[in-house]
Amino acid sequence: MTRHVVCRVDELPEGGRRIVDLGGRSIGVFRVDGRYYAVRNVCPHMGAPLCLGTIGGTMLPSEPHTYVYGLENRILRCPWHGYEFDLETGRPPFGTFPLRVRTYPVRVEGEELVVEA
Numbered sequence: 001m002t003r004h005v006v007c008r009v010d011e012l013p014e015g016g017r018r019i020v021d022l023g024g025r026s027i028g029v030f031r032v033d034g035r036y037y038a039v040r041n042v043c044p045h046m047g048a049p050l051c052l053g054t055i056g057g058t059m060l061p062s063e064p065h066t067y068v069y070g071l072e073n074r075i076l077r078c079p080w081h082g083y084e085f086d087l088e089t090g091r092p093p094f095g096t097f098p099l100r101v102r103t104y105p106v107r108v109e110g111e112e113l114v115v116e117a
């Protein structure tokens, strides 16, 4: 893994995203609810630019005829076919399918936002 400075911390406001090239890989860096995430910008389903998708929640497992929404701001939804991935783990919520997107460690170092990729 190589250390990459993505930007200054104040250049990625709450709710913001940046899509950057780090060592030849397109990676989306997000700030959501005060946390930072870095996700490979390639959907493992059919290669869409995943990090252009929406961030929100999803339907949770529940009893028949009940609908429970949760995981708000933890789910990245692919813009092409709507597959969902957990921003933290890169896995689909609840193991709904066997695909996973690569995620990377992100940290704040002083005034800089750093991704290990």
Ligand code: FES
Pocket: 043, 044, 045, 046, 047, 048, 078, 079, 080, 081, 082, 083
């Ligand atoms: S390419 Fe992402 S869900 Fe199909």
